[in-house]
Amino acid sequence: MRTSKKSVCVVIGLACLTVGVPVTSVMGANSTVTGAPAPTPVPTPVVAAATAALPTAVTAPPAGNGQAFYHNPIIDYSGKLQLPDNYTEKEFLVSGTANVYEHGPDGEVRVKQADVPYTTRVLVRMPKDPRDFTGKVHMEAGPSGLDGLSRSADKVFADGDAWVTVLTHALSSSTQRMKTADPVRYDALSLPEFGQNWDILSQVGTLLKTRTADNPLNGYRVKAVYANGWAFAASVWLTYTGEGFHDRIRMPNGRPVFDGYLIGNPGDYQPINSAAPAVAKDDPRQKVRDLDVPVIVLLTGPQEELRRRPDGPNYRVYEVAGASTASPRAARAYGQTPEAFLTTGPFACDYDVSRFPFNQTFQSSLTRLENWSEKRETPPASAQFERNTDGTAKLDAYGIPLGGVRTTYSDLPTARYFANSTDQRYSICTSAGAQEPFSQERMKSLYGSKTSYVKQIARETNRLQRQGWLLPGDARELRQEAKAVADF
Structure with missing residues (x-):
């Protein structure tokens, strides 16, 4: 391996270093040591x-x-x-x-x-x-x-x-x-x-x-x-x-x-x-x-075509089915209550604001990032939505995208979810998403009974936790939430 021993300095208001640069392994064939490369179809790493x-x-x-x-x-x-x-x-x-x-x-x-x-x-x-x-x-x-x-x-x-x-x-x-x-x-x-x-x-x-x-x-x-x-x-x-x-x-x-x-x-x-x-x-x-x-890109909607690229040794993109752009549900440390998301609460939107727990995927993704960096634990391949010919996500009967990262909210829903709402009274109503709860009759037709629903949630949260999509505390929260659902 050829190594350059000359002093390399980039004038960016930073201290210069004299470095030995392993040219063939660190630099691409068209790389330079001064500044970022000009835009090319395949960006080339730049020497530190x-x-x-x-x-x-x-x-x-x-x-x-x-x-x-x-x-x-x-x-x-x-x-x-x-x-x-x-x-x-x-x-x-x-x-x-x-x-x-x-x-x-x-x-x-x-x-x-x-x-x-x-x-x-x-x-x-x-x-x-x-x-x-x-x-x-x-x-x-x-x-x-x-x-x-x-x-x-x-x-x-x-x-x-x-x-x-x-x-x-x-x-x-x-x-x-x-x-x-x-x-x-x-x-x-x-x-x-x-x-x-x-x-x-x-x-x-x-x-x-x-x-x-x-x-x-x-x-x-x-x-x-x-x-x-x-x-x-x-x-x-x-x-x-x-x-x-x-x-x-x-x-x-x-x-x-x-x-x-x-x-x-x-x-x-x-x-x-x-x-x-x-x-x-x-x-x-x-x-x-x-x-x-490692780089993890986390999305609530379909990634734009202009940004789509294959997985790499240090790159993944995860699209979370059912989450909204603003995702107002916060971590438990913020002390939110379910009542805060109702139309009678501070949001005052046409529909209840979505309580989809996107924060749980954000937290598990941070943990994946740490383990990828520190323990070399390679995460699952990128998970993206199924797409229509125009690039939009294909939706199921509940309005949730098909494919992507799945949760109990996407696969065992208790409401119809809207990633975006047409309600224009407040900007939060549009960006935070909305949900329309299922009737008791619909819940019974889907799950048979509350007891059956709670068991299905328990099985699914255990599976998602084993796969790393849920942290233990978040899995417990979902199981407790299922038990609080009204009987049907």
């Missing part, structure tokens, strides 16, 4: 040549209103996070400088504006006692919400993981929203340019793995950092990996900053900076590139 500069300051915010701001406009209608007694929440203002990037004439990523100052917010939930910490950090990119944690808090808290949310520039008023909510606490927030996101995420990820007093997890032994996000936040990670930042930005030992990615319902591929043109729908970067760490 730099480590992220650490943030220059990590401080506690001023007291202001006395509490951290976070707002999930859907989950907050019906639940509030309840931290376990052995967990704590800490908020930090993290400052540094980050480059703004652009594409050169040949498509390579290059610096447009160097060392632009920023101050972002980093919110950490972690065990109070470092001895209770698993060493696993789940890092969420996003504006001011906590979409990922609402879907995975039970797994995170039960295991002893840490959850870190990094405020990113969202091509919207994400920082202004927080300044308005608490002008004292968040006066210092400054994310002037969308194109800073890539360095900021790399810097915070590197900081979490670095032994320094500035590390928000100082004193905790961090073993792995997993990137995840939902909707907009997922599209940020899609762009981060698509533009080659995962490949080029490494820890000082050459290991990746992020040990795996969970990309949930990603929206549009994001521009590399706020002035860059939109990425074309047929651009190969729309597809998740092959990485040296």
Whole structure:
């Protein structure tokens, strides 16, 4: 194997390394060592040549209103996070400088504006006692919400993981929203340019793995950092990996900053900076590139044709039959009650809002990602919906897609589910999905009796748990829920 010993430096506001590059195994035949490759039908890995500069300051915010701001406009209608007694929440203002990037004439990523100052917010939930910490950090990119944690808090808290949310520039008023909510606490927030996101995420990820007093997890032994996000936040990670930042930005030992990615319902591929043109729908970067760490794409609808690709050694996509885009049902730690989803509750929609437990698949997918990365446990092949000729999902008699990841809600339903509703009174009514409960007569025709239904649920949850689609606590929740169904 031929090895290059020359110094390789990528000018991206990061420290340069002198590395020995195993050319034939690390680089594709058409790779270069300067920036991301120009878009090609098959994206080629890029040589890692730099480590992220650490943030220059990590401080506690001023007291202001006395509490951290976070707002999930859907989950907050019906639940509030309840931290376990052995967990704590800490908020930090993290400052540094980050480059703004652009594409050169040949498509390579290059610096447009160097060392632009920023101050972002980093919110950490972690065990109070470092001895209770698993060493696993789940890092969420996003504006001011906590979409990922609402879907995975039970797994995170039960295991002893840490959850870190990094405020990113969202091509919207994400920082202004927080300044308005608490002008004292968040006066210092400054994310002037969308194109800073890539360095900021790399810097915070590197900081979490670095032994320094500035590390928000100082004193905790961090073993792995997993990137995840939902909707907009997922599209940020899609762009981060698509533009080659995962490949080029490494820890000082050459290991990746992020040990795996969970990309949930990603929206549009994001521009590399706020002035860059939109990425074309047929651009190969729309597809998740092959990485040296696992990537799981988790969807509630059919994956767009432009993003479909075969499974790879580190790639899977799971489409969850019956789930809705917004999926308002949160982890048990949010204290939701079934009554919150009724038309008499806070949603006030034409139909009851869907209680489909998509959060359970999100949690089991995080566990799969960890086991794939740490234990080399290969997950099942991608599971996608059966499709009509126009690309839409084929539906069964209950309105649930055929194929994909199956649950008790899809295969032993008690209601007709609508992934999207035509109700326009509130946006949540459209995006959160809806359900129309079956009559007692319909339940009896399907299951015979409540006793029979409960037994079928028990068998199915046991099977799904053995296969890794359900975590033990979620399987118990479904069995208890079945027992609470009215007799028929």
